Amino acid sequence: MPSSAPGVDVLEARQLEVTFPGAAAPALRGVDLTLGDEKMIVVGANGSGKTTLIKSFLGLVPTTGGTVRVLDRDVDHIHGAVGLSTNLAEVYRLISLPIGDLVPVFAALKGGDPRELRERLHEFELDDVLGKRMHELSTGQQKLVGDLLAISFGPRLVLLDEPFDNVDFARRRRLVGRLRDLSAAVLLNTHELELLSNFGGWKLALMFEGRLFGPFRVDELDRLFLTRGTRPGALAEMTTSLGTFSITLDAGDRPMKSATSLNALVEALA
Amino acid sequence: MNLWRPYTKAMLTNRALWFWAVVFMGFWLAIGAFVESQGLSLAGASLRDYATSWYAVIVLFSLSMLAVSIANSMTYGSGALAYSFRFTRLTPESYFGSVVGGSAVLGFVLSFVLIGATTGMFAVRFGSVLLPANVPALVGISLLGGVFYMALSMTLILVVINYLGLKSASFVGFVPLLFSWALGVAQSYVRLPNWLLYGSPFNDLASLLYQGFAGYPSAPVLGQANGAALDWAPLTLGIVVWTVLLTGTSLWLLRRIRVRQLEEGRQI
Incomplete structure (x- = not known):
């Protein structure tokens, strides 16, 4: 191993x-x-x-x-x-069986104890997914099952x-x-x-x-700022299709914490 | 790391596979028993020849439905397999072995369900109960048939996944069915050359199934007692060699599996 x-x-x-x-x-x-x-x-x-x-x-x-x-x-x-494990749904499409049947399969594949995954599913109030196949779950349930598979089995x-x-x-x-x-x-x-x-x-x-x-x-x-152009002493420089931006500490054009997304921040400065 | 139990369960609980491999094949058996037999004077040996030829060809079709099912499943699982071979205890060999186990069991189950269907339908139509003559042989042939179709479908679909792209998957998945249909039906009506009767795994299988059910070797044309009987030894050798070759090829391809996105397979 x-x-x-x-x-x-x-x-x-x-x-x-x-x-x-x-x-x-x-x-x-x-x-x-x-x-x-x-x-x-x-x-x-x-x-x-x-x-x-x-x-x-x-x-x-x-x-x-x-x-x-x-x-x-x-x-x-x-x-x-x-x-190594991941929550990507596509890596768990190995066999078309209900989740309850897949729990011991995934545990065996990872060398873990199936009880660990069952307990996590119970903790996240997902006991009802055990009788369903992956495609029968809601998008959020699929995501959570993937997350719990990823963090189980040490x-x-x-x-x-x-x-x-x-x-x-x-x-x-x-x-x-x-x-x-x-x-x-x-x-x-x-x-x-x-x-x-x-x-x-x-x-x-x-x-x-x-x-x-x-x-x-x-x-x-809270201390990171995005600034248009290059700045001496910047933590990093971002060269993008919209221009060059500097990531600076404690001072700059826009504080990172104010942004809802990185794209919105860059576009606002471009 | 062997997953043959969950794979077997997944195959045995696949309702679509049961419909197409058993119910739909039952329909064709009914055609053979109740429609195609009209006007034929069938009794005794001729009835056994006729019913057995239908059984042999229908099992071919049924197993090819298993092949379609395996190919379809693999197009959905290329990412899972590529991940599992790297980051779980699953190896290409153990995966192959797991699917072989499931396919052999399913081949056995399908073959014997169709024995029951053949016996039942022909008993209703002709009032004569036809039982298979050599059950142990049929068990072995059915298991081998399941493994052959699985190795064939896996090889074909892995060529698609690794080299051609999923656009071809829908069509290539039907290749085993098309060959089964063409060669199985051809052997029922036409005197095929010996190189094809012995060299084609589909005809090897049909002839062996015939011999297992009837208890005597098949003639070159299934169900017609003319021409030299086919020899079971080269027939068995033929299907075994094909299965070994396809097993080696599919394992080689499986170790190199590429990840494909399902949407790539969308036709329009």
Whole structure:
């Protein structure tokens, strides 16, 4: 069972490029990302490349440049690495059976105890999904089942794509608590800037037009500003199709915390 | 990591598969028993020949429905398989073994349900109960048939997934059915050349099913007692060689499975 030693980077992308056949522009452009045993949120608008980034780490999209290493191994040559999990629905479409029958299947695939997943489903008041197949669930239920599958069975690294989409407020709060307490490295994608305040202490990266900027810290969010053009001493420079922007600390054109989305902030300054 | 139990359960509880592989095939058996038999003087050996040829061809069609079902399932699961081979205990070999287990069980079940249907319908029509002569042989042939169709459909659909794209999946999924239909029906009416009778896995299977049910070797034309009887040994060798070749090919392709988006398969 391959897994990286403690202290070793669990995720590493170097100059990662992904261009889908026939696409006018790359989905990912020169992404560099390193994650050790820590938690990171990637914030970006729909279509910015967040899901493609996660799929690249899972080996589910063909890369057109750069390297991807997961749990200290090349993703193209990894097998049986049960320590990595994700909430992407498409990876759970293995057999058409009710969720109740799939619980022991997924537990066996990950080498875990099915009771753990049943208890989590019960905690999130999802007992009634056990008799249903995945496609019979509501969008929010599907998302939650994927989330709970991802965080069950003692993962070392969890890749979560928009884990709060269509999830009701009460369960969102419960999920936030579970994610904060999770003893695993986490890479979490979201387009919701307002969620960030729940994840103090986590790393933060911004995704825009397939490029990744950061890392910053979620705790710094109140102090981050976006400024048009280049600024000496900036934390990062964002080169985009709308121009160049600088991310600065404590002073700048617009405070990040005031934005509802990164795109809205950039477009307001452009 | 063996998933043959959940795969077997998924196959056995697939109502659509039961409809197309059993109910729809029952309809064709009824055509054979009640419509096509009109005007034929059938009794004793001729009745057994006639009924057995229908049974053999109908089992081919039924198993090809299983092949369609497997191919369809794999187009939905390319992402799940690619992920599972990397990040779970599932290996291409154990996945293949799991589907083989389910397919063999289903091949056995379909074959024996159709034995019951054949016996029942012809008993109603002719008042004569026809029971299979060699049940152990039929068990073995049915299991092998299930595995052959599974390996064939998996090979074809993996070629689509890995190289052609899902646009072709709907059509390629029907290839086993088309071959079963063309070669099975042809053997019922036409004297096919020996190289085809022994070299085609579909005809190998039909002839062996015939021999298992009737208790004596099939003639080159199913149900017509003329021409030298077909030899079961090369027939068995033929289907086994095909199954082994397709198993090796599908495993090779499975290790290289590409992820496809379902929408890619939309035709219009």
